[in-house]
Amino acid sequence: MLKHLYDTDCVTWSPQGKLFQVEYAMEAVKQGSICLGLKSNENVVLCSLKRQPSELAGYQEKQFKIDDHMAIAIAGLTADARVLCKYMRTECLEYKYTYESHHPVGRLVYKVAEKSQHKTQSGAKRPYGVGLLVAGIDPNGVHLFETCPSGNYYEYKCQAIGSRSQAARTYFESWFHLFEKSTLEQLILHGLSAIKKAIMEDEELNEKNVEVGILGKNQKFTHLNAQELRDYIAKLDAFNPNSQIQQE
Amino acid sequence: MSGSMYDLSVATYSQEGRIYQVEYATKAVENSETVIGVKCKDGVILGAEKQKFSRLLEDNTNKRIYNIDLQTGMALCGKLPDGRNILQRAKAESSQYQDMYAIPASAHVLSDRVAQYVHAYTMYSGVRPFGSATFIASYNTFDGYELYMIEPSGNKYAYHACTHGKGRAVCKSEFERRNFKDLTCQEALVYIAKMLILAHEEFKEKKYEYEMTWITDNNGRKHQNVPQDLINNAVQQAEQLIEQDQIGE
Numbered sequence: 001m002l003k004h005l006y007d008t009d010c011v012t013w014s015p016q017g018k019l020f021q022v023e024y025a026m027e028a029v030k031q032g033s034i035c036l037g038l039k040s041n042e043n044v045v046l047c048s049l050k051r052q053p054s055e056l057a058g059y060q061e062k063q064f065k066i067d068d069h070m071a072i073a074i075a076g077l078t079a080d081a082r083v084l085c086k087y088m089r090t091e092c093l094e095y096k097y098t099y100e101s102h103h104p105v106g107r108l109v110y111k112v113a114e115k116s117q118h119k120t121q122s123g124a125k126r127p128y129g130v131g132l133l134v135a136g137i138d139p140n141g142v143h144l145f146e147t148c149p150s151g152n153y154y155e156y157k158c159q160a161i162g163s164r165s166q167a168a169r170t171y172f173e174s175w176f177h178l179f180e181k182s183t184l185e186q187l188i189l190h191g192l193s194a195i196k197k198a199i200m201e202d203e204e205l206n207e208k209n210v211e212v213g214i215l216g217k218n219q220k221f222t223h224l225n226a227q228e229l230r231d232y233i234a235k236l237d238a239f240n241p242n243s244q245i246q247q248e
Numbered sequence: 249m250s251g252s253m254y255d256l257s258v259a260t261y262s263q264e265g266r267i268y269q270v271e272y273a274t275k276a277v278e279n280s281e282t283v284i285g286v287k288c289k290d291g292v293i294l295g296a297e298k299q300k301f302s303r304l305l306e307d308n309t310n311k312r313i314y315n316i317d318l319q320t321g322m323a324l325c326g327k328l329p330d331g332r333n334i335l336q337r338a339k340a341e342s343s344q345y346q347d348m349y350a351i352p353a354s355a356h357v358l359s360d361r362v363a364q365y366v367h368a369y370t371m372y373s374g375v376r377p378f379g380s381a382t383f384i385a386s387y388n389t390f391d392g393y394e395l396y397m398i399e400p401s402g403n404k405y406a407y408h409a410c411t412h413g414k415g416r417a418v419c420k421s422e423f424e425r426r427n428f429k430d431l432t433c434q435e436a437l438v439y440i441a442k443m444l445i446l447a448h449e450e451f452k453e454k455k456y457e458y459e460m461t462w463i464t465d466n467n468g469r470k471h472q473n474v475p476q477d478l479i480n481n482a483v484q485q486a487e488q489l490i491e492q493d494q495i496g497e
Binding site: 010 | 258268327329333369377
């Protein structure tokens with residue numbers, strides 16, 4: 001099929017009813033380094049692998065606080081992510097000012113999805129090239145959402161996006177039934193184990209290239225500091241999900 | 249079916265007078281999950297199948313059927329982001345109508361406005377048609393129960409029963425066989441479930457959820473979710489019906 005005829009802008013449908021530009025934008029997400037999220041009844045944990053443009057450079061941050069009760073992890077074009085992050089932060093502030101309470105997570109994700117969809121329907125615009133994992137806690141419960149460049153959004157029990165994320169998702173499919181009742185420590189160890197599945201053979205997890213953010217019903221969003229990261233990574237080898245089953 | 253060089257822009261007619269881009273947008277709807285709308289003796293039911301494409305997905309989220317107003321509902325078929333854009337517009341239209349005329353917008357007014365909005369996106373090369381068909385169901389005291397479907401072309405018709413998506417052929421043949429005007433909404437639930445199950449027969453290993461809403465005489469004529477236990481019962485009974493049909497063949 002003459003794909004090149006139908007794939008140059010967002011306003012052209014292919015004969016099969018596909019929007020190739022939107023699908024290409026989803027590829028940008030797959031090129032970003034892996035980030036994942038998982039939740040229990042009380043906590044949400046976001047883990048991501050940070051990349052370094054060169055030896056002399058710092059590592060690119062992948063997780064951003066939106067409000068005390070909400071945070072995002074990004075995969076894809078960082079500059080596009082900054083736009084969405086700014087939008088989400090502004091919306092949360094305005095909501096807090098008007099209603100004196102936290103922005104419900106699902107509604108903010110809906111707004112982001114709507115914004116993303118508008119960018120897929122004009123010849124003069126391009127879709128956002130970033131996927132977000134939105135972790136948040138509100139009176140409706142503990143949430144983890146994924147947003148896509150297409151404007152779709154989904155709520156998950158746990159999800160991984162970015163490069164080599166299938167390995168992490170496979171880990172999740174085996175163990176996600178344990179997450180609901182897991183403690184915060186178990187959740188973090190599960191997240192790090194899943195990331196470990198997705199790294200290259202010559203790579204190693206250390207406190208510099210891993211980022212872990214946690215949210216709890218009584219815990220505002222915080223990042224684990226370097227020492228805490230080192231401690232958790234040290235516990236990884238001894239961590240055995242099977243022992244968690246025996247406890248229950 | 250490829251239209252050579254006349255199918256690259258929505259602002260181009262082909263030599264036979266077709267607009268291929270609109271037809272391709274409709275293709276996107278035809279390849280997606282099935283949605284059904286049915287008018288019964290005492291109300292209207294909207295039903296949609298949702299495939300759980302990953303075990304990691306949360307249950308009962310990712311809705312396809314929304315409220316536009318207390319007594320008006322909209323079901324989205326096709327690309328959900330596009331459908332939600334149409335939904336936002338419908339909500340705004342409904343709200344503005346109520347502001348101006350102090351009564352809720354009926355489906356034939358609302359569907360007219362939504363259809364005009366959808367159609368506008370088929371006229372300019374700077375935008376593209378929506379890859380989404382929408383169903384509007386409502387009740388009001390002047391017009392009673394109404395059901396409309398709006399296609400990506402901007403065409404809209406009032407229906408007794410309508411469907412779009414992958415399983416539309418199966419559903420349409422079921423519509424021919426059964427006279428829903430003689431059934432109450434409660435009785436019709438089983439047949440809605442049956443159609444939704446038959447619509448995805450080939451992909452039996454996947455898990456599906458069913459979303460159903462109704463507006464009936466019995467629930468205060470408001471657009472609400474059908475209670476989950478009624479849906480579960482309907483799905484169970486429908487599976488038995490399908491088995492019996494298969495044994496009969």
